[in-house]
Amino acid sequence: MPKSISTVLSVFLVTVLFMFSGCTETTTEIEKRVSEYAPTTITGDVDNLSQSDQVVLEKLVEASKIMHSIFITQACPDYSEIRNEIVSNESDATLKYFEINVGPWDRRYHFEPFYSERQHPEGANYYPQDLTEAEKDLIRDPSNGFDGLFTMIRRDEHGSLIAIPYSKFFAERLNSAAKLLNEAADLSNNDSLAAFLRSRAESFLTDDYYESDMLWMDIDSTVEVTIGPYETYEDGLFGYKAAFESFVTIVDPVESAKLSKYKNELPWFESELPILDEYKNMNRGTESPIRVVDEVYTAGDTRTAVQTIAFNLPNDERVREAKGSKKVLLRNVMNSKFEHILTPIAAKLLVPDQAADIAAESFFMHTLFHEMSHGLGPGIIEVDGRKTEVRFELKELYSAIEETKADAMGPWCIFKLQPKGHFPESIYRQQAVTFLAGLFRSVRFGIAEAHGSANAIQFNYLLERKVISVEDGLFSIDVDAFPAALNELVAEILTIQAEGNYDAAKEFSDKYSVMPDCLAAGLAQLDGVPVDLLPEYRWAK
Numbered sequence: 001m002p003k004s005i006s007t008v009l010s011v012f013l014v015t016v017l018f019m020f021s022g023c024t025e026t027t028t029e030i031e032k033r034v035s036e037y038a039p040t041t042i043t044g045d046v047d048n049l050s051q052s053d054q055v056v057l058e059k060l061v062e063a064s065k066i067m068h069s070i071f072i073t074q075a076c077p078d079y080s081e082i083r084n085e086i087v088s089n090e091s092d093a094t095l096k097y098f099e100i101n102v103g104p105w106d107r108r109y110h111f112e113p114f115y116s117e118r119q120h121p122e123g124a125n126y127y128p129q130d131l132t133e134a135e136k137d138l139i140r141d142p143s144n145g146f147d148g149l150f151t152m153i154r155r156d157e158h159g160s161l162i163a164i165p166y167s168k169f170f171a172e173r174l175n176s177a178a179k180l181l182n183e184a185a186d187l188s189n190n191d192s193l194a195a196f197l198r199s200r201a202e203s204f205l206t207d208d209y210y211e212s213d214m215l216w217m218d219i220d221s222t223v224e225v226t227i228g229p230y231e232t233y234e235d236g237l238f239g240y241k242a243a244f245e246s247f248v249t250i251v252d253p254v255e256s257a258k259l260s261k262y263k264n265e266l267p268w269f270e271s272e273l274p275i276l277d278e279y280k281n282m283n284r285g286t287e288s289p290i291r292v293v294d295e296v297y298t299a300g301d302t303r304t305a306v307q308t309i310a311f312n313l314p315n316d317e318r319v320r321e322a323k324g325s326k327k328v329l330l331r332n333v334m335n336s337k338f339e340h341i342l343t344p345i346a347a348k349l350l351v352p353d354q355a356a357d358i359a360a361e362s363f364f365m366h367t368l369f370h371e372m373s374h375g376l377g378p379g380i381i382e383v384d385g386r387k388t389e390v391r392f393e394l395k396e397l398y399s400a401i402e403e404t405k406a407d408a409m410g411p412w413c414i415f416k417l418q419p420k421g422h423f424p425e426s427i428y429r430q431q432a433v434t435f436l437a438g439l440f441r442s443v444r445f446g447i448a449e450a451h452g453s454a455n456a457i458q459f460n461y462l463l464e465r466k467v468i469s470v471e472d473g474l475f476s477i478d479v480d481a482f483p484a485a486l487n488e489l490v491a492e493i494l495t496i497q498a499e500g501n502y503d504a505a506k507e508f509s510d511k512y513s514v515m516p517d518c519l520a521a522g523l524a525q526l527d528g529v530p531v532d533l534l535p536e537y538r539w540a541k
C-alpha cells in the first residue's frame with residue numbers, strides 16, 4: 001500500500017537504528033512504542049458467577065492459551081528461536097514489544113522489522129518461506145486446493161507443495177484444546193454452551209466448523225466463548241487462511257436484550273441500501289443476535305497489537321444465510337478506549353466546540369452498527385456466471401474494503417433510523433464528531449492493517465469532498481453534509497463488492513488508502529496519547 005515519504009523515511013531510520021542495536025536511540029524508540037500501549041486491567045464480574053461457571057471459565061482460559069500458542073506458529077516463522085535471541089541479547093522492552101506484536105515486526109508500521117533484519121513474510125507462516133512466483137500462481141488457482149481456510153501449506157519430501165489440514169498440523173495442541181472444551185461442557189449447567197463446546201471440540205479434530213458455527217449462534221449463556229480459527233487478515237499474501245483466536249466473556253443479558261430491537265431492522269436496511277436491487281442480499285438470515293459482554297480473557301489473533309472492541313461472526317456465508325451473524329460488543333474494552341484514547345484525541349485535534357460533543361454512547365452505537373453492517377450487503381455473489389464470495393474475489397484487499405463498508409454503514413444505518421424515532425436529532429452531530437475522532441484513533445493502527453487502512457480511506461474520501469476540513473491544525477466535520485457523503489461512499493463500496501471487482505477495489509484502495517500531510521501532521525500531535533490498550537487479565541499469559 002502507498003506510504004507517505006515521511007512514513008517511509010521514519011520507518012527506514014528506525015530500521016537502521018535497530019540494525020545497530022545497543023545504541024540508546026534504539027532503546028528509547030522501542031520503549032516509546034511499548035508505552036503507546038497503555039496497560040489496562042480488563043475484567044468482568046467473575047466473582048459473582050456461579051461456582052460451576054467459574055470452573056467452566058477456567059477451562060476456557062486454558063483452552064484459549066492453546067489458541068495463542070497455535071496462532072504464534074501461524075504468525076511467525078522461527079518464533080522460539082527469535083524470542084530466545086531477544087531474551088539473551090535485548091532489553092525487556094524489546095521482548096515486550098515482540099510479544100505484543102507476536103513477532104519481530106511492528107504491526108502498526110507495515111510490519112517493518114523492529115528487531116533483526118528478517119523481513120516479514122506476507123503470507124506469515126502459513127506458506128513455505130521460499131515460495132517461487134510460479135508456486136504463488138499455483139496457490140492462487142483454487143482448482144489446486146491450496147486455498148482452504150483450514151490448511152497450512154508446506155512441502156513434501158520431494159519439495160512439492162502440500163496442504164496439511166489444521167487438525168493434522170496442530171494435532172497435539174488441538175487435541176488438548178478439544179479435551180478442555182469437552183471437560184468444560186461436562187461441567188457446564190448450560191445446554192446451549194455445552195452443545196457448542198462439544199461440537200467445537202469435534203471441529204478441532206475434523207476441520208469442519210460448520211455445525212459448531214451454527215451452534216455458536218444459539219449460545220444463550222452467561223459465560224460465552226468464541227474460540228477457533230476465524231479471521232484471514234494475517235494471511236497478507238492471499239487472505240485464504242484462518243487464524244486461531246479466542247474471546248472468553250461474560251454476557252450482560254439486560255443490555256443485550258435492549259439492543260436486540262435493532263436486529264429487526266436488518267431486512268429493511270438491506271432493502272434501503274444505495275445499490276441496484278439485483279445486488280441486494282435479501283436471503284441472509286435475520287436471527288443476528290446481539291451480545292453486550294465484558295471481556296475476561298483473549299488469545300491468539302485478537303490479542304496482537306490493537307485490541308478488538310466488537311466482532312461479528314461467524315464468517316461462513318452458509319451460516320450467515322441460515323442464521324445471520326452474531327454481534328458481540330466488548331463493553332469494558334470499549335469504555336476503556338473511549339476514556340483513555342478517544343477523549344484525549346478529540347481534545348487535541350478537533351475544533352473545541354466539536355470536541356465537546358463526542359459521546360461514549362455514540363462510540364458504542366457506531367461500533368454496534370459497524371458490526372451489524374458486516375451482516376448487510378453482498379456476500380455470496382455471481383461473477384461471470386460463477387458462484388463465489390466477495391472475500392474470494394477481492395482477495396488481499398477484501399478486509400480493508402469490508403471494514404470501510406462497515407465503518408461507513410454504521411452511521412448510515414443510524415441516520416436511517418433517526419427519522420423513525422430511534423434516536424434524537426442530536427445524534428447527527430454526536431455521531432459525526434465522534435466518527436471524526438474515531439478516524440484518527442484507528443488510522444494510528446497503521447494503514448497496512450485492514451482497520452487502519454479503512455479509516456484512511458474514509459478520511460481521504462471525506463477530505464476530498466470537503467466534509468472534513470482542517471484549519472490551524474484543528475479538524476472539523478461538516479455535520480450537515482456528512483450523511484450524503486456517507487451514502488455515496490457506501491454506494492461505491494457496495495457496488496465494488498457486488499461485482500466482485502478486484503480491479504476497482506485496487507484502484508479505490510490505491511487512491512484513498514494513503515497518508516496525506518494534514519493527517520500525518522494531526523497524528524504527530526498525538527504523542528503521549530496511548531495508541532491502544534495492553535490488556536491485563538487476572539490470568540497470566
Ligand SMILES: [Zn+2]
Pocket residue numbers: 370371374403406
Ligand atoms: Zn469490522
